[in-house]
Amino acid sequence: MDAPGRPLRVAYVLLRPPSYSETFITSEIEAVRAAGATVEVFVARRDGGRGAELRQVLGALLRHPVRTLAGVRVLGMSYLPRALLAAAHAARLSGPVSRFGADVLHAHFVNLPTAVAALVGRWTAVPVTAMAHAADFLLDGNGPALDRRLRLLSHLFVISRAAATQLAERGATVSEIPHSVVRAAFDGEIVEPQGRPTGSTIRLVTVARLVEKKGVDTALDAVALLVRAGIPVRYDIYGDGPIRSVLADRAHASALTDVVTFHGAVSHRVATAALVGADAAVLPCRRAADGDLDGIPVFLMEAASRGVPVVTTAVSGIPELIGSDGGWQVPPDDPTALADALRQLIHRPEEGRRRAGILARRLREEFSPTLQARRLLTVWGRLVDRAPRSTASRVPFVSTVDGRAPAATDPAAGPAREQVGGTPGEVGTAWT
Known part of the structure; x- marks a missing residue:
């Protein structure tokens, strides 16, 4: 490292500030700061929609034609027009990142944000890392361009x-790219579970965006089997999405109108409260027809943090959260198996409590923000040690995250920061 003992300076390159369902990014940044690193967040996308992006691309071509076209060549012509947009974003952010004096750049999601970060890193001679999640590459039909982006990274998380296996299936040569596992951290409070009245109706809860990959239709069919078997059950579904009406029709056709309640999109506070006293958190995830698939759903972590037993499917990264005995995992698209697992939980509540306790411990030990920050900083430290940089070209960071010079301020006030993870609106998407 070029300045022994100096805190590592990490530039997060994001497409936009973290959304309602991306609090794992906020918690990661806070944990990295708490571990002693200096962090600044650089947001690529300005307000103004597609029109603003088009003007930005045209401006980059006019002001920096050689660099912009060079960025397109680096990312590959098959990636047009995203390569043009990435080059335009990178041209605007390179100056502020350089003035910040970053030791390493980090991006979340291996689509456009990684393309932007890779170009900024190339133009500022700074190592670049990125975090791959799920939909960011599972819905990417351009395998060669994906592989090309990942090969520009110094390290892939x-x-x-x-996720590493899925990347390889999408055409990325993961075996040739340095990579390691860093979890999407859970930063919520882990609380003691609250008891429920004995002999009352069994309460099942799902909090999710109502899309195909969540498998809520399978859950409805399983609930119908329980009702036909004479088991008193109530199923609360929190969240909204494009297939809500289809699911409501399915519930009506299965005579579940008095059993199932669709609550719609709710705030995080309401969603969290919905888990209190629940007998089970149900999320029978599957791979959607378009290839979309969950990574490790936040809803399952939220349930684990409150001691609610989880019944889910053994797909994607879910088994890495649940482990061998942290809940019930069944095959996707199998309502009979799902109903059987729910029967086991209902008839053996002590086993549900035991498994919920195991899952809460795993959440605390493996998915803590502190552990993820330590994993990140270990890799970043090695990268910086291998690629020392001179501080001669670094100047004080005086730009806001959008690259524009700030208004005159008290010099002692320090640089303006992008607020990350601000208070979301009360109504938003459900957990993913």
Whole structure:
């Protein structure tokens, strides 16, 4: 490292500030800062929609034609027009990142944010890392361009071992790219579970965006089997999405109108409260027809943090959260197996409590932000040691994250920071 003892300076390159369902990014940044690193967040996308992005691309071509076209060549012509947009974003952010004096650049999601970060790193001679999640590459139909982006990284982080396998299936030569697992951290409070009245109706809860990959239709069919078997059950579904009406019709056709309640999109506070006193958190994930698949759903972590037993499917990275006995895992698209697992939980509540306790401990030990920060900083430290940089070209960081010079301020006030993870609106998407 070029300045022994100086805190590592980490530039997060994000497409936009973390959304309602991306609090894992916020918690990661806070944990990295708490571990002693100096962190600044650089947001690529400005307000103004597609029109603003088009103007940005045209401006980059006019002001920096050689660099912009060179960026396109680096990312590959098959990646047009995203390569043009990435080059335009990178041209705007390279100056502020350089003035910050970053030791390493880090991006979340291996689509456009990684393309931007890779170009910024190339133009500022700074190592670049990125985190692969799930939909960011599973829905990418351009395998060669994906592989090309990943090869520009100094190190690739994946949220699960399953994600590394899935990347290889999408055409990335993962075996030739340095990579390691860093979890999408859970930063919520882990609380003691609350008891429920004995002999009352069994309460099942799902909090999710209502899309195909969540498998809520399978859960409805399993609940119908329980009702036909005479088991008193209530199923609360929190979240909204494009297939909500289809699911509501399915519940009606299965005579579940008095059993199932669709609550719609709710705040995090309401979703969290929904788990209190629940008998089971149900999420029978599957691979959607378009290839989309969950990584490790935050809803399952939220349930684990409150001691609620989980019944889910053994797909993607879910087994890496649940382990061998942290809950019930069944095959996807199998309502009979799902109903059988729920029967086991209902008839053996002590086993549900035991498994929930195991899952809470695993959440605390393997998915803590502190552990993820330590994993990140270990890799970043090695990268910086291998690629020392002179401080001669570094100047004080005086730009805001959008690259524009700030208004005159008290010099002692320090640089303006992008607020990360601000208070979201009360109504938003459900956990992913």
